[in-house]
Amino acid sequence: MISHQIHVLIQRSKTTTHLQQLHSLLKTSLDHNPDIITHFILSSLSISLNFARSFFHNLSVSPPLFAYNSLIRAYTRTSSPIESINLFCELLQNGPKPDKFTYPFVAKACGQCSLMGLGGSVHSLIFKAGFDLDKYIGNTLLRMYAACNEIGLSRKVFDEMIVRDVVFGVLCSLVMWIGIDSPLDAFRLFQQMKLASEKPNSVTLVSLLSACTSLLDVSAGESIHSYIIVNGMGLDVALGTALVEMYSKCGHVEKALVVFNSMPEKNLQCWTIMISGLADNSQGKDAISLFMNMIQTGIKPDSMSFTTILSACSHLGLVEEGKHYFNEMVSKYNIKPAMEHYGCMVDLLGRAGLIKEALYIIRNMPMEPNSVILRSLLGRVETTTKFYV
Numbered sequence: 001m002i003s004h005q006i007h008v009l010i011q012r013s014k015t016t017t018h019l020q021q022l023h024s025l026l027k028t029s030l031d032h033n034p035d036i037i038t039h040f041i042l043s044s045l046s047i048s049l050n051f052a053r054s055f056f057h058n059l060s061v062s063p064p065l066f067a068y069n070s071l072i073r074a075y076t077r078t079s080s081p082i083e084s085i086n087l088f089c090e091l092l093q094n095g096p097k098p099d100k101f102t103y104p105f106v107a108k109a110c111g112q113c114s115l116m117g118l119g120g121s122v123h124s125l126i127f128k129a130g131f132d133l134d135k136y137i138g139n140t141l142l143r144m145y146a147a148c149n150e151i152g153l154s155r156k157v158f159d160e161m162i163v164r165d166v167v168f169g170v171l172c173s174l175v176m177w178i179g180i181d182s183p184l185d186a187f188r189l190f191q192q193m194k195l196a197s198e199k200p201n202s203v204t205l206v207s208l209l210s211a212c213t214s215l216l217d218v219s220a221g222e223s224i225h226s227y228i229i230v231n232g233m234g235l236d237v238a239l240g241t242a243l244v245e246m247y248s249k250c251g252h253v254e255k256a257l258v259v260f261n262s263m264p265e266k267n268l269q270c271w272t273i274m275i276s277g278l279a280d281n282s283q284g285k286d287a288i289s290l291f292m293n294m295i296q297t298g299i300k301p302d303s304m305s306f307t308t309i310l311s312a313c314s315h316l317g318l319v320e321e322g323k324h325y326f327n328e329m330v331s332k333y334n335i336k337p338a339m340e341h342y343g344c345m346v347d348l349l350g351r352a353g354l355i356k357e358a359l360y361i362i363r364n365m366p367m368e369p370n371s372v373i374l375r376s377l378l379g380r381v382e383t384t385t386k387f388y389v
Contacts, residue, residue: 037059037061037064040055041056041067042070045074049075052071053071062094062095063095065099065102068087068088068090069102069105071087072084072087072088072091072109075087076108076112081108081109081112082109082113084106084109085106085109088122098125098129100129100137103126103129103131103137103140104136104137107119107122107123107141107143108140108143110122110144111143111147112147114147116145119148123141126141132160133161135161141157142154142158145157202236202238202239203238205224205239206238206239206242208224209242209243209245212224212250213242213250216249217250221243225259228243235263236265237265237270240260240262241266241267241270243256243259244256244260244270244273245273248273248274248277248280248281251281253277253283256274257274260274267299268294268301268302268305271290271294271299272301272305275287275290275294275308275312278290279309284316284318285316287308287309287312288309288312288313288316288318288321291308291309306326306341307340307341307344310325310326310341310348311344313325314344314348317352318348319348319349319352322345326341326345329341339373342362342365342373343372343373345358345361346358346361346373351380353380358377358380359377
């Protein structure tokens with residue numbers, strides 16, 4: 001009966017003061033009950049990690065494994081993941097044996113702290129404990145080695161895994177963005193996946209499309225697009241955006257538009273990539289039209305969106321429109337102009353022969369102009385005959 005009442009009180013605790021009052025009550029007779037200890041620590045973690053750690057270390061009995069795991073996991077979500085490792089060392093010395101729920105968070109902490117040597121030791125312990133075939137642990141080890149810039153070991157973990165699903169996407173991403181090797185490795189992994197009759201998920205395909213974009217390989221990108229269609233995979237925001245970017249960067253903006261228009265949901269990044277694709281492929285008017293459509297749908301443009309649209313205005317020579325968007329960016333959307341925005345305006349005015357206005361912007365910028373802006377202005381000055389300082 002008392003135990004039930006304590007559980008209710010723990011559940012209702014909302015502040016550190018409540019926890020301190022309950023702690024005083026627990027110390028009288030109940031701080032040896034594993035269920036109550038676990039419940040109290042879980043409740044404390046949502047209020048004060050420091051208090052939970054203090055309670056943990058002042059127990060009159062050895063803490064249960066679940067309490068260790070809860071604290072180890074909590075510290076991986078803070079700026080002090082090294083504390084997860086310290087707790088793990090305490091567990092090895094004084095506590096019960098770690099289980100399959102302990103190791104993923106310890107491996108994650110090793111990766112966060114770039115402790116390659118310790119991470120390797122943890123991997124050895126995982127192997128000895130017989131958890132090396134666990135899919136979740138394998139995925140975490142893969143990420144740990146990648147965080148330590150050990151792509152070869154990440155690949156070794158991957159090759160030894162029996163069950164592979166989302167890890168294909170993880171490894172493709174690692175090869176792409178952290179990897180030492182070529183993006184072609186992502187395609188080799190994809191071929192292995194097909195030979196093993198394993199279906200890639202959206203995460204994997206996004207990574208592969210990123211590789212296509214990096215290599216400007218539209219043929220490979222089209223093959224992946226065909227795979228998506230044949231297998232009836234819906235276009236979520238990430239996958240659709242990856243296709244739009246791939247086609248746009250490869251110069252196939254019409255195909256990018258087809259994908260864009262077929263997407264049931266689009267975020268700001270997707271809109272901006274499509275607008276940029278139109279602008280970069282000499283379709284500035286369409287880019288401006290799409291930008292206006294985006295605003296009409298209720299999506300607020302960000303700094304990158306305005307950089308794209310100002311660049312389009314510059315290439316089309318739309319001086320008044322460019323001035324309008326620049327002023328609207330500041331007054332309506334409260335976006336502080338960055339170097340890129342000033343650069344677009346200087347280029348826009350310079351192309352139109354409005355050298356004095358361009359020079360005025362440079363002189364009144366809150367930062368020193370970079371070499372790109374200065375070269376842009378000088379280039380326009382050389383082609384303009386009527387220029388007076």
